[in-house]
Amino acid sequence: MENPGREVRALHEAGVGGKNPAELIAAARGGSVRAAGRLLTLIEGERRDEVLALLEPATIRVVGFTGPPGAGKSTTIAAVVTAYRSQGLRVAVLAVDPSSPYSGGALLGDRIRMAAHIDDPQVLIRSMATRGHLGGLSVAVPAAIRLLAALSYDLVVIESVGVGQSEIEIAAVADPTVVVLTPGAGDAVQAAKAGLLEVADLLVVNKADRPGADRTVRELRAESDAPVLTAVAADGTGIPDLVAAVDAHHRADTADRRAARARSQILSLAHSRLRTHPALDTLAAAVAAGRCDPYTAARRLLPLPTAANPEEDSVTA
Numbered sequence: 001m002e003n004p005g006r007e008v009r010a011l012h013e014a015g016v017g018g019k020n021p022a023e024l025i026a027a028a029r030g031g032s033v034r035a036a037g038r039l040l041t042l043i044e045g046e047r048r049d050e051v052l053a054l055l056e057p058a059t060i061r062v063v064g065f066t067g068p069p070g071a072g073k074s075t076t077i078a079a080v081v082t083a084y085r086s087q088g089l090r091v092a093v094l095a096v097d098p099s100s101p102y103s104g105g106a107l108l109g110d111r112i113r114m115a116a117h118i119d120d121p122q123v124l125i126r127s128m129a130t131r132g133h134l135g136g137l138s139v140a141v142p143a144a145i146r147l148l149a150a151l152s153y154d155l156v157v158i159e160s161v162g163v164g165q166s167e168i169e170i171a172a173v174a175d176p177t178v179v180v181l182t183p184g185a186g187d188a189v190q191a192a193k194a195g196l197l198e199v200a201d202l203l204v205v206n207k208a209d210r211p212g213a214d215r216t217v218r219e220l221r222a223e224s225d226a227p228v229l230t231a232v233a234a235d236g237t238g239i240p241d242l243v244a245a246v247d248a249h250h251r252a253d254t255a256d257r258r259a260a261r262a263r264s265q266i267l268s269l270a271h272s273r274l275r276t277h278p279a280l281d282t283l284a285a286a287v288a289a290g291r292c293d294p295y296t297a298a299r300r301l302l303p304l305p306t307a308a309n310p311e312e313d314s315v316t317a
């Protein structure tokens with residue numbers, strides 16, 4: 001039989017609509033991609049904590065791809081996913097568009113690039129709503145990763161356009177973070193200015209079929225200590241080397257690197273909390289009206305442990 005799981009899955013898909021989170025988790029573990037999709041929707045919305053509370057702790061590999069619009073991130077990811085599928089890994093791809101508060105825009109293009117994987121039940125492709133509600137990317141993505149780990153996926157691949165804060169948030173969860181660039185005068189300098197090189201564990205000059213790739217590689221090597229690879233994602237050239245570099249970086253992970261990522265995640269989540277703090281608007285009005293100075297306001301928003309209040313410093317582990 002070509003696809004022995006199909007009938008079982010069809011049964012699971014049948015009643016996904018009316019299921020509660022625990023039933024959805026059971027269905028998703030049974031192979032229902034629709035149930036996994038429903039759970040991701042809950043995770044993006046107000047039922048996040050309810051879903052997270054049902055999950056056993058589990059770990060999962062996360063690889064991030066970021067870079068300027070149109071650099072070939074989706075094409076590269078599609079080729080990388082093919083390589084991991086041939087190793088038998090279950091893969092989830094999260095496409096994150098930080099410029100839009102709602103998912104949708106990026107989805108169509110990404111689905112076209114991912115066409116080879118659309119009918120593969122072991123590959124989940126998902127566009128994630130980010131900015132605009134409930135704290136954005138920094139809150140939704142780590143939760144989605146926890147969910148996918150608990151659902152026994154082996155690998156999460158995150159795609160994000162490298163503009164602003166998003167690549168820092170990706171770097172906080174991904175190991176490695178791959179920055180995809182293209183040949184072109186001044187590309188390395190632009191990437192450095194945009195802060196992209198700082199988050200790069202690996203650099204890929206994609207579209208190496210175009211002129212100027214060697215020069216861009218040289219410029220990048222001058223600007224960054226990260227390994228620089230070339231690829232023509234459109235025809236698969238360079239993808240085996242990229243996969244080998246991703247795996248090598250992952251194998252070389254250390255406690256220090258894990259702690260650094262954890263630190264960025266905590267800072268990111270703490271920042272989201274502060275941005276949505278109920279007292280922020282009142283304090284801002286008081287500072288604007290001159291009734292309070294910003295130093296005092298910051299202390300009220302975030303009281304730090306003091307000698308007089310040592311019990312606030314309750315985390316000692």
Ligand SMILES: Nc1nc2c(ncn2[C@@H]2O[C@H](COP(=O)(O)OP(=O)(O)OP(=O)(O)O)[C@@H](O)[C@H]2O)c(=O)[nH]1
Nearest residue numbers: 068069070071072073074075206207231232233234
């Ligand atoms: N010449 C050439 N074109 C490529 C290559 N890889 C991707 N492209 C093309 O570049 C365009 C953008 O590719 P995508 O993979 O959608 O790029 P992206 O970075 O995901 O784009 P956004 O998600 O919109 O930021 C498409 O038309 C691809 O076919 C390559 O290696 N060589």
Ligand SMILES: [Mg+2]
Nearest residue numbers: 073074110159
């Ligand atoms: Mg894309």
